[in-house]
Amino acid sequence: MTSTTSGPLLRIAGLSSGYGRVGVLEGISIDVDPHEIVVILGPNGAGKTTLLNSVSGVARPTAGSIAFEGRDITGMRPEQVVRLGITHCPEGRQIFQRLTVEENLVAAHIGRGGKSFEALRAEVFELFPVLKERRNGMASRMSGGQQQMLAIGRALMA
Ligand SMILES: Nc1ncnc2c1ncn2[C@@H]1O[C@H](COP(=O)(O)OP(=O)(O)O)[C@@H](O)[C@H]1O
Ligand SMILES: [Mg+2]
CATH class of the missing domain: 1.10.8 (Helicase, Ruva Protein; domain 3)
Known part of the structure; x- marks a missing residue:
């Protein structure tokens, strides 16, 4: 991934997010720098998947922001996010079983x-x-x- 800015590759700032009216995350801030690997640890139901779903556009942020390479992607749809070069490899594989x-x-x-x-x-x-x-x-x-x-x-x- 070539970075077009000198800031973090991914910047999550004050993010609140969830599903419909169900709030899950509140005030989450994380920076990921180029070439850095960040691991999120937490018990079941802590909101790890919801955080990733918020980045990939599956869950809807209600406050805060997400920026990728300096570009605001908060609330973008999944098909727009993936075209910027962010891919979500889901838990449980979810491959197309009936395709080769x-x-x-x-x-x-x-x-x-x-x-x-x-x-x-x-x-x-x-x-x-x-x-x-x-x-x-x-x-x-x-x-x-x-x-x-x-x-x-x-x-x-x-
Ligand atoms: N699609 C959904 N609709 C409503 N609530 C959800 C949905 N997915 C997860 N949740 C709720 O969000 C909370 C965080 O879940 P999740 O992000 O999957 O946790 P983790 O990945 O850390 O185990 C849980 O309380 C869970 O019940
Ligand atoms: Mg999970």
Whole structure:
């Protein structure tokens, strides 16, 4: 990811968010710098997924802001957020079970700019060779771990 500003890659400031009228997060602030990996720890129901859902546009912020590369993305829809280069690799895989491995990767690449499908697929296959071996097999026929590889591969394609 090339950063166009000198500030943090991702800046979450005073974020409150939830689902409809159900408030979950209140006043969360986190900065993520370029090349930094940030881990969020907490018990079940603490709001970790809701935080990520707020960044990817699935949950709706009610206060505060989220900025990516200096650009305000607060309240953007998921399909807009993903085109800026933010991908949410969901818990529980959520791959398309009735599509092949390759078809899952094709679906993930739809609408993206930048790198070609072939170039990205080569990167994913290098990272997870088993996906190349199983490319024409149904996603549902793979093991849990292999399906997780596909979920990560799909996120990288997007
Ligand atoms: N789709 C939803 N609609 C309403 N409430 C939700 C939804 N998803 C999660 N919640 C609630 O939000 C709170 C935080 O959940 P979540 O962010 O999934 O926690 P974590 O990922 O840390 O386990 C919980 O009280 C949960 O019941
Ligand atoms: Mg969660």
